[in-house]
Amino acid sequence: MNLTKIDGGVTAAAGFEAAGCEAGIKYQGRTDMAMIYCRVPCAAAGTFTSNVVKAAPVLYDRHIVTDIGKAQAIVINAGIANACTGRAGYEICEKTAEAAAAILSEVHADRAPVSADQVLVCSTGVIGMPIPLDRIVAGTGKLARLTRADGGSEAAAAIMTTDTKKKEESFRFVLSDGTEAHIGGMCKGSGMIHPNMCTMLSFITTDAAIDQSLLQEALREDIKTTYNRVSVDGDTSTNDTCLVLASGLAGNKTITEKDEDYRLFCEALHAVNEGLARKMAADGEGATMLFEAHVIHADTAAHAGILARSVISSNLTKAAMYGHDANWGRILCALGYAGVDFDPEKVDLTLVSAAGTLPIVKDGVAEAYSEEKATLILSEAEVTVICDMKMGDAEGRAWGCDLTYDYVKINGDYRS
């Protein structure tokens, strides 16, 4: 394995700094804004929500990624999503980017000035509420002075909403010429999580040198089997955004074609994205466990993914997981309505967790298994159901969580 897990999150790669601060956007007594800054302009790639209702920062960042393709900083706020805010919401993005560019240029007067059209802006939180312009500009100013090469964790904490845990991943990997490169990321996401095109908010940084168009393609492909395989509640957000910045400071020969280095880079990108995706599922609103569906021997990888995602999205299955009940009929049922054809009388189901492995269905009907053992397996923090379709050689995974009283409490009692 060419990948070594390291610390650092979004500041693991060379050239990147980050920080979090209290800006009082909506939350009080906690950090709620973060900034990622790179000392050089980076190749920037991004994917965004497929929701017809797109938040202002999604429209703003899509323009930068598509038309500029470069970025040097990302400003993020939690608490207010800046969605359904009309023209005024878009102007908040513009003014935030202008403030960031001005102050970063002033603070780092020894370097080339930061261009306002190379600052990305992201928001997460309540839909419809306006972001106070004075507070977000003041927060941006503070952050520009605070970014540090070891600030990744601080930034990861500041972007949380109903998340209960920071979510970071980072790896070192070696390119074909022996260059050591780094890639790391952070994300947030707990409710309104059923990404389509991308996850809630996810930020990846790398020092590998890679062409912007290849970076975009690598990202676009990878989200299909990572973030797009996560569901907490079936609701695709208005703000889903995944951004990748590549600084090139590792010093490798720039990746410009789909060669061995591209493959190595994609492998590293996938490791970060899959790690973050799993963490997001495990920290779903109210969740007590990570629930993975692993579909094997499907006819195509796309079908395997659709089947796996249907299982982890089923409310009834998720409620059964919460009850540690091996209600396999609900799993078979969810496979059945996924929209993919298969022979139900061939399907095998097996439960796997740290507590053991238990075949529960063989050829579509129940095995004589022990309910006690099943409950024991389902009581672990991470549970996988293996669905053997016996059709071909393709496989796919998806990640979700259980459906709990706390999910209802979080979303029924409070305007989150």
Add this chain to the structure above:
Amino acid sequence: MNLTKIDGGVTAAAGFEAAGCEAGIKYQGRTDMAMIYCRVPCAAAGTFTSNVVKAAPVLYDRHIVTDIGKAQAIVINAGIANACTGRAGYEICEKTAEAAAAILSEVHADRAPVSADQVLVCSTGVIGMPIPLDRIVAGTGKLARLTRADGGSEAAAAIMTTDTKKKEESFRFVLSDGTEAHIGGMCKGSGMIHPNMCTMLSFITTDAAIDQSLLQEALREDIKTTYNRVSVDGDTSTNDTCLVLASGLAGNKTITEKDEDYRLFCEALHAVNEGLARKMAADGEGATMLFEAHVIHADTAAHAGILARSVISSNLTKAAMYGHDANWGRILCALGYAGVDFDPEKVDLTLVSAAGTLPIVKDGVAEAYSEEKATLILSEAEVTVICDMKMGDAEGRAWGCDLTYDYVKINGDYRS
């Protein structure tokens, strides 16, 4: 209006009898089997689940409706779904039908014998468990002796699972030659409710005389805007079934083409189906309210339906309804990921219930509305959100319910 609401449910139409009994299939101390019987063979139509995993009775009834097109009795059990039970499950259906035909022929020896291939069989309950043959045959025998012309309500009670209320609807209507006809129905459904092709279990009877092929077509069209517009939890069942029996005993000239009488019949069928669909949504597992989405000024009726269904299916919106929170951002978000294009900056949202009418969003952004008034409106037992898309003249409705602690309790704590 040509429709008059009457009592009677599935026994409102001439020729039909029904009964419920305690058969001890799985539940104890309550009725759990029902029978509908008609003194003459009826034209029989049906629609069934689109789930790839189809319960044995679905496969069995589909054969009868498609290949025979006539039926004289329906035997229904609650508690065990007879799904994922393989060949043995199908044999249970055959033996139940044989038993029903034999005993009904014996009890009604003055009439022509009931043919075993004119007995439909339906099941609802836990997936995967086998139905005890002796109990279902004994129950069938009891029911054949118990059916009465006023037994509709008794039957409606016996088919309940986690339902908290019987669901019946019936109407009298007048055909063009002055003939008085009747149509009535009952259904059950509370969890695993996200019908696709049809609802959980729904049974309609009418004395109107109508060709089987027209009856099938009328049903197939009508479920699109009734049962297929209901969602409790997004899970499409393995057992969804809707059956219609038409005895012809009203004495009208048989409806054989799409004339005025066909239109009148379709109107009556729709009234029964919509009434039952709404009752099913209102009695969703754990529900405290009926939540209706009414999409107006959409470009097409199909799009209106897709948008409406997306809103009532959103877990986040459903949780907000439970909290009586006018979290309109979640409603706009759910419209946005429905898969239909529209301009989010044109959408108006209005809340309506017995407590009043309140515009909350105008052209995609919040109105200055009173949160107190919104909470008052959302505290009623039936709430509608009107979504004005300002695109065209089409409209559509869908029905759901709130997402509550009790939904999680019902589905997490017990194998239901």
